[in-house]
Amino acid sequence: MLTFIARRLAQLLPTLFFVSLIIFSLQQLLPGDPALVMAGEERDPAVIEQIRRQYRLDQPLPVQYVYWVKGVLTGDLGESMRIKEKVLDLILEKLPVTIQLASMAIVIALVIGIGAGILSAVKKDTVWDYGANAFALWGISTPNFWLGIMLIFLFSVKLGWLPASGYVRLTEDWRASLASTIMPAFVLGNAIAAVLMRHTRSAMLQVLESDYIRTARAKGLLERTVIFKHAMRNALTPVITLGALEFGTLLSGAVLTEQIFTIPGFGKLIVDAVFNRDYAVVQGVVLVTATTYIVLNLMADIAYILVNPRLRS
């Protein structure tokens, strides 16, 4: 087990190196002189010179990269050009909002996705199965920003049940907080639920055809016990680890969802940074996202080994 973890950690280093290289290279994509582009409307030569010095744009690329990596390793992701705040502080400030949204989305996705997947497998080739499959197809084909807009129209404009936008912290008023995040969380969870449903269905179908399930049925166990106690346990292990890997989809979705519902989270931070030409923030957000994804990926691998005794040896 320890050898496995050590090997996986060793594999992470080159991946992290290339992640840093990709994110650093983003700045090189800026057309023309990066200092001029970063300065935006500001054409004061002193300001441009200051940007050039601050980002070490006057140094050769490898030197710029080394300084940037040094900064990242010490928690310095640069400074926002617009708000004049440290990028890491900005990210840490916005992160709890997105974590709340993402956690609710994951719960919604697990409940709907796994529930529909089990139902679909158990009631294979019935109207339930077709319905669940249609739901999955709908989920993966619906752009979440359109779904968000349509839900606002229905639940806020027409029915007046939920707020169309804004965010209330959990600590301020939990009811208002849930009301402000339930729609965006559903929008985020919907696409993941569709993916989870397909995987759960296929894993359950495979398990339901195995010998030990046939034995359990032959022993005269209740169908409910066979499905929930025997089949589900084995079928859901890979599905739950897959849920961890859907983190990327969740954050990608959060960018648009937070924009539509005006939620001041991680996703809105990157969009605002893009429009304000706040490139250090854009780079910081991509870096934190990618690193979190890599760590979650590692944890999912370890969890999979831990819950699967056959792989432990």
Added chain:
Amino acid sequence: MAEAVLPASRTSPQAEAGESPTARALRRLFHRKGAVVGLIVLALFIAVAVLAPLIAPYDPNAQTWTAVRRAPSGLHWFGTDDVGRDVLTRVMYGARASLVAGMVSVGIALAVGVPLGLIAGYLGGFIDALLGRITDAMLACPFLILAIALAAFLGPSLRNAMIAIGITTTPILLRLTRGQVMAVKVEDYVEAARAVGNPRWRIAIFHILPNIMPALLVQATLSIAAAIIAEAALSFLGLGQQPPTPSWGSMLNSAQRFLVNAPWMAVWPGLAIFLTVLSLNLLGDGLRDALDPRRR
């Protein structure tokens, strides 16, 4: 989607044995209702995009200040937008941006990902390890976040959005190609080609590539669906197609501000994205079933 299984009695094994692989795959594809529906809807959208100048009822950019935010009617079937432009016309023209973006960005990803995947899978060793780590790194950055970052740094335009989506789709196709090559390169016919002295490039292009095409075709179809959503998302954020040229994403962006008074502005472009993506997903699923005999 329901797995449509070909009835055993429909085609005899003898008839199937006499068919070419392409004919067999097409026959299987056309027996899947979902795939046929997907193909028809997709063909309709392509026809609308190509024929837009001939069949659209109005000029997509013509503003009519006397017909601002008009509800759907006989004159304007899908209503008008905030500056009096016909929504149906703009949805028709918007199909161009979406379909072109989907196909061009996946074309970029195929052009880069497939050759690199062939090299990595066939040669192995250091090149494979290097490309593997780069692929891991790119896949670690969430698809849309990387596309937004790339589009932001490249500058907002449809061309740059297509490049950004193409770059972010490349590792998916690279990894798939590599995996397929690794599986195929140990087959007897590849060994035979090697034994008679074929150079490596020839084996890769003429013996391995044709045999991994089915998997690539399926993934490319599904990737076009993802690319269309990504383009719409980038245009929605103002990083793709620039106004006044219509695109479904940018139409949704402006529609959001008029949801109370003109909800039709949001319904039609969203429905167009949904139907196009749905048709590609149906087609992709059908192709997978038709091309992979193990799924029958």
